[in-house]
Amino acid sequence: MVALFPTCLGEALNRAAVRDSARLLTAAGVASERPAGATCCGQPAWNSGFVRDARRVARRTLRALAEAEAVIVPAGSCAAMMRLHWPHLFHGERDQALAERVAARTFELSQYLVDELGWRPPAPANRAEVSYHDSCHMLRELRLHDQPRALLAAVADLRELPRADRCCGFGGTFSVRYPDVSTAMADDKLASAATAGAVTLASADPGCVMQIEGRAARTGAGVRVVHLATVVAEAL
Amino acid sequence: MSGFEARSRAALADPHKRANVPRFAEKAADNRVRGFEGIDVDALRTAGEAARSRAIADLPALLDSLQAKLEAAGVVVHRAPTGADAARYVTEVVLRHGRMVVKSKSMASEEIGLNERLEAAGVEVVETDLGEFIVQTAGEPPEHIIIPAIHKTTDQVRELFEPLAGRPIGDDPADLTAFARAHLRERFLEAPVGITGVNFAVAETGTIVLVTNEGNGRMCSSLPRVHIAVMGMERVVADLADLAVLLPLLTRSGTGQKITSYVTMLNGPRRREEGDGPEEMHVVILDNGRSRVRETPYRSVLNCIRCGACQNVCPVYRQVGGTAYGWVYGGPIGAVLTPLLHGDQELGHASSLCAACDDVCPVRIPLHELLLGLRRDRAADAAGPMERLAFRLWSFAWSRPWLFRLSVRLAGRARGPVPLLRRWTRTRDLEVHR
Numbered sequence: 001m002v003a004l005f006p007t008c009l010g011e012a013l014n015r016a017a018v019r020d021s022a023r024l025l026t027a028a029g030v031a032s033e034r035p036a037g038a039t040c041c042g043q044p045a046w047n048s049g050f051v052r053d054a055r056r057v058a059r060r061t062l063r064a065l066a067e068a069e070a071v072i073v074p075a076g077s078c079a080a081m082m083r084l085h086w087p088h089l090f091h092g093e094r095d096q097a098l099a100e101r102v103a104a105r106t107f108e109l110s111q112y113l114v115d116e117l118g119w120r121p122p123a124p125a126n127r128a129e130v131s132y133h134d135s136c137h138m139l140r141e142l143r144l145h146d147q148p149r150a151l152l153a154a155v156a157d158l159r160e161l162p163r164a165d166r167c168c169g170f171g172g173t174f175s176v177r178y179p180d181v182s183t184a185m186a187d188d189k190l191a192s193a194a195t196a197g198a199v200t201l202a203s204a205d206p207g208c209v210m211q212i213e214g215r216a217a218r219t220g221a222g223v224r225v226v227h228l229a230t231v232v233a234e235a236l
Numbered sequence: 237m238s239g240f241e242a243r244s245r246a247a248l249a250d251p252h253k254r255a256n257v258p259r260f261a262e263k264a265a266d267n268r269v270r271g272f273e274g275i276d277v278d279a280l281r282t283a284g285e286a287a288r289s290r291a292i293a294d295l296p297a298l299l300d301s302l303q304a305k306l307e308a309a310g311v312v313v314h315r316a317p318t319g320a321d322a323a324r325y326v327t328e329v330v331l332r333h334g335r336m337v338v339k340s341k342s343m344a345s346e347e348i349g350l351n352e353r354l355e356a357a358g359v360e361v362v363e364t365d366l367g368e369f370i371v372q373t374a375g376e377p378p379e380h381i382i383i384p385a386i387h388k389t390t391d392q393v394r395e396l397f398e399p400l401a402g403r404p405i406g407d408d409p410a411d412l413t414a415f416a417r418a419h420l421r422e423r424f425l426e427a428p429v430g431i432t433g434v435n436f437a438v439a440e441t442g443t444i445v446l447v448t449n450e451g452n453g454r455m456c457s458s459l460p461r462v463h464i465a466v467m468g469m470e471r472v473v474a475d476l477a478d479l480a481v482l483l484p485l486l487t488r489s490g491t492g493q494k495i496t497s498y499v500t501m502l503n504g505p506r507r508r509e510e511g512d513g514p515e516e517m518h519v520v521i522l523d524n525g526r527s528r529v530r531e532t533p534y535r536s537v538l539n540c541i542r543c544g545a546c547q548n549v550c551p552v553y554r555q556v557g558g559t560a561y562g563w564v565y566g567g568p569i570g571a572v573l574t575p576l577l578h579g580d581q582e583l584g585h586a587s588s589l590c591a592a593c594d595d596v597c598p599v600r601i602p603l604h605e606l607l608l609g610l611r612r613d614r615a616a617d618a619a620g621p622m623e624r625l626a627f628r629l630w631s632f633a634w635s636r637p638w639l640f641r642l643s644v645r646l647a648g649r650a651r652g653p654v655p656l657l658r659r660w661t662r663t664r665d666l667e668v669h670r
Contacts, residue, residue, distance in 0.1 A: 218664050
């Protein structure tokens with residue numbers, strides 16, 4: 001079974017992106033399933049220092065993914081949590097071996113499509129312009145830079161954003177712990193999108209989409225902020 | 237409202253700061269990238285990390301060796317367990333010689349509140365680094381580790397300098413600099429005591445190394461009769477070979493320069509056959525919590541060489557500047573050092589955990605990991621009961637799939653005055669894609 005793990009933000013705010021991720025997997029010839037009982041990777045508590053609470057939630061998700069031959073995550077940050085931090089979270093604890101096994105089988109969506117399957121979406125009749133925002137953990141923890149761009153470049157004219165790698169200010173709980181700083185960071189990102197003349201801004205993280213889109217909607221910035229899977233699925 | 241939140245809001249409300257800090261931080265970050273062009277930066281960083289880790293591992297022995305070499309050269313060495321002790325010692329030395337000091341910039345002296353202590357004792361303190369002179373004139377602490385006046389416009393500098401000059405100077409940076417140069421030159425000639433920081437101290441040779449671009453460090457350490465160098469105890473490096481690795485890492489990481497305009501290496505006060513230099517030299521080796529940090533999992537933070545590269549790439553620093561972090565060190569290194577040396581455990585949260593700092597640190601301090609560690613410490617012993625309860629309830633609910641489904645459904649529809657939600661919706665919409 002290939003599991004498509006929606007993630008908590010995907011379930012709560014961006015089911016469209018999860019559906020679109022499933023469509024991409026289908027187009028690539030992979031039947032995926034939503035694992036019953038998976039909730040969240042535990043990152044909100046892990047990044048706040050509450051390790052036991054993080055483990056309590058992560059364990060539920062970990063066990064729901066136990067039988068999966070591959071776990072596909074349409075969220076770079078959650079994929080980084082599972083691949084890189086779960087082995088530490090469960091180190092010396094029950095389920096350590098399982099955590100290590102699942103971590104090794106977990107892939108961010110574009111990573112799985114491009115690196116594991118070697119898949120590219122077919123070229124569409126019309127190509128729109130798209131810019132891409134690198135999410136921090138996907139870029140600097142998983143080191144995934146080219147994979148999402150390869151998918152976007154297949155269906156759209158990819159126009160690079162200046163400072164695409166600069167944080168959008170989401171940062172999980174950071175966004176509500178220090179809302180003013182977080183918002184100023186989103187404004188920085190929107191300013192760089194405006195400089196690039198971006199019409200559509202794609203990200204592979206529902207958190208970044210929530211942050212940049214939420215601020216764009218409030219300020220009336222004329223840029224569509226959308227999950228990477230949605231951009232690619234629309235071109236299929 | 238928490239300390240960092242209040243201070244960062246104040247910083248965000250300062251239009252000059254908001255215009256200048258990102259501009260000059262970005263420039264410094266870009267200079268760094270150019271500075272490493274054609275160089276295997278990752279190999280150099282690995283060598284830098286090794287050199288620093290060696291120094292911190294051997295710290296007690298290296299400090300003994302440094303002290304022995306310095307004393308053999310006629311330097312008076314004082315080991316200061318606390319900032320208060322260091323400031324007291326320096327003040328006593330200064331008062332033996334006069335009532336005025338010229339100073340080149342030193343974060344260690346900022347850390348121990350040296351200027352305030354000296355001024356309280358009736359000593360006139362003149363900062364001679366141009367940026368430091370600007371912020372001193374403004375009555376402010378430095379905003380950046382190596383660019384103290386990063387937040388000031390030339391117009392603001394003019395407003396600060398013209399009353400000192402008693403004449404109009406204008407907005408031309410060259411004219412403003414010329415004024416400062418002339419103004420400071422008289423102080424250099426007059427002051428009986430010069431105080432500097434220390435960028436590196438070489439244990440093998442007993443050499444104090446100063447890295448500057450304006451030459452003021454050299455003047456502070458050679459013109460006055462007495463030179464006092466104040467160093468954090470972790471400034472020590474084993475030998476000249478390690479210095480050769482670290483010196484270009486510092487200059488390229490900080491300003492993108494292969495080497496700064498002035499690198500001063502001091503091996504004691506003036507010798508009989510020498511024509512210049514101080515008659516008396518003191519080195520104050522400051523602990524102020526560092527020995528304690530060395531025994532913790534945060535030891536690697538002592539590897540820091542104070543280049544400021546992490547500040548320049550930090551998206552949070554970029555918005556709020558350095559003083560918002562509440563103590564002398566801002567940016568990622570401040571968010572780690574301040575809780576460890578000064579208290580204020582909240583500061584570990586003053587980061588979006590974007591990890592950009594990890595990629596530029598010349599000595600590979602795992603700042604991201606250290607920030608997570610500080611958050612764990614805080615959660616264990618300093619987080620408030622409401623926050624603990626919130627995470628407890630959260631983990632109770634989200635470890636039960638039916639409660640998880642219920643809560644995410646509610647979250648998708650939530651409106652109105654839910655406290656946490658309001659911290660989102662005050663500045664942002666909550667868009668839901670079903």
